[in-house]
Amino acid sequence: MSIDSPLIIALDYPSLDAALCLADRLDPARCRVKVGKELFTRSGPEVIEALHGRGFEVFLDLKFHDIPNTVAGAVQAAAEQGVWMVNVHAGGGRRMMEAARERLEHHGLKTHLIAVTVLTSMEAGDLAEVGIAEPPASQVERLARLAQESGMHGVVCSAQESSRLRELCGEAFLKVTPGIRPRSAEQGDQRRVMSPADAMAAGSTHLVIGRPVTRAEDPMAALETLQRELTLA
């Protein structure tokens, strides 16, 4: 199935049952779902099968970052499970990203392959502490350019960088943006945030939303409000 919605709901739950409990209330024609490190580490490939069985397109967000051969193998394993999207860290460098892309091409695997630039939880001080003097926006641009040259289909960035990346990398280059916060929502550990409507206006192609929906008192009502705000309802 191929859907138009930009929404990707992050199923950050500590068990398969909890994740499927929300998934069973979602409509796979109106959103995609994301499986991240916590859920995948607990449930393994079973969760992917269960979500596919319910008709969802799945973004497997494991942010691979290792030597090129290891990352290529991991990306191949993800793609062979039929996920819609998988990601690596752009900081792993050109050879790592190229090895991942070439492996998918070699096996005719059509999974979207994207690269994480700078985590949306990071701000300038965090980058400085790990030896990066550039502000987040410049580091994101540098890594997005490298990701595009290495054949990635897009990047994970914050929506604050989407409009600049639209100019730099073009409309078709995917800008998958977590750190989405409706105005009333708590920021939590996120630092480079934006509201859903502003993120779309800025050029994000996909919005990743976790806690504002999954931790809401009424997750389905929170999602409805979001869809109405984006005129997707």
Ligand SMILES: O=c1ccn([C@@H]2O[C@H](COP(=O)(O)O)[C@@H](O)[C@H]2O)c(=O)[nH]1
């Ligand atoms: O830079 C990044 C990359 C990935 N994420 C993931 O997105 C969701 C966001 O969840 P919220 O609850 O809406 O904050 C989460 O799964 C992260 O692992 C990110 O936030 N930033």
